[in-house]
Amino acid sequence: MTAKPEPTTYPETYYAGAYWGARKESPEECAQRTATFLNLLAPTDPFLAHWYKPTRALKDARKYPLMPPDVPALTELFRRGANREKGGPAIEQLGFTFWFGNGGKSYDSADLRILCGCYSDAVSNACVMTLPTLGHSENADRVISAAVLTGAVRSMALAWEPDWAVAMSHAHRDMDEAEGKADMWLGWVTxxxxxxxxxxxxxxxVRIEPVEGKGTLIILTPERFTVANPEHVALxxxxxxxxxxxxxxxxxST
Structure with missing residues (x-):
């Protein structure tokens, strides 16, 4: 009898995201918030201190730096990112979308997707940062830590003034959604x-930290939170x- 192959296991992947309701803002205001966020984020880890304008080819990813933040350049990128029907005019209430990365390759990269200036009841504003993959990145083990992700979420809170923000694994988020908790998630850092x-x-x-009169950070564990640890899940x-x-x-409420 041929033995069944062992199931393939993959490392948990992590991200950080901030979310807020309807808030009408101009491309200039979105650019200024982005600049503030990037400046606050940079000291958390060298891997998160370099960002670049989007390019068509990966080989060109490091040709057009965004650091130190150039507010006029960011403003223009947001203006170009006005949400619209294909070939149609901008849909003002849907705000502006902008994607960019830190120039890394494959699994050893970080990317930011920002939706800002939206004041539609149907869509929430967000700043979401994907992170490098454990086991495939020389930076991931250092970046995916309580200290760095606490700093990243704090930076999001100060720059974007969101209703809530989180750093967690996609597997943990999927578990929350499967349990009917898709309204908002409690992550490793919230x-x-x-x-x-x-x-x-x-x-x-659990550790609780104030964020300059704006809100509160909740850090579940000092070690890396993983759904493979039943104690973490229970906590x-x-x-x-x-x-x-x-x-x-x-x-x-938007």
Whole structure:
């Protein structure tokens, strides 16, 4: 009898994202927020300190640096990214979309996708950063850490003033969605804006940090959070339950 092949296992992949409701902003305002975010993000790790304008070919990825942030150049990129029907005029209420990366290759890269200036009830604004892949990147083990991701989420909170933000694995997000918790996610690192309410006391090893009067960071574990660790999963569910009882996990009204 031929032995069945062992199932292929893949490392968890991680990302960070900030989300906020309807907020009408101009390309200039979106560019200024982006510049603020990139300047705040840069000190968290050298890997996140270099960003480049989008290019058609990967070989050209490092030809057009965006650091230090050039607000007029960013403004023009947002203006070009006005959402529209193909061949039609810009749809003002859907804001501006802009993608760019840090010049890395394949699994050893970070990318940013920003939707800013949207004031439609149907779509939320967001700044989402994909991260390098563990086991395939010389930078991932350092970047995917509590210290760096806490700094990244804090930078998002200060620059974008979102309703909430999170750093987590896609596997953890998928688990939340499968359990019917797709309104907002509790990640390894989570930011909740002050207007959402007061964060209650949470059990160890959870750490709570204020963000300059704007809101609160919640860091579940000092070590890397993974769904492969049942203690991590149980802790996340327990903390989510406590935050839910405090009324902090409700969907954002746009």
């Amino acid at each position: 930011y909740l804006a002050r207007h959402r309410g007061t964060v209650p006391p949470l059990p160890a090893p 996340a569910r327990h903390v989510r339950g406590l935050l839910g009882k405090a009324g902090l996990m409700q969907p954002v």
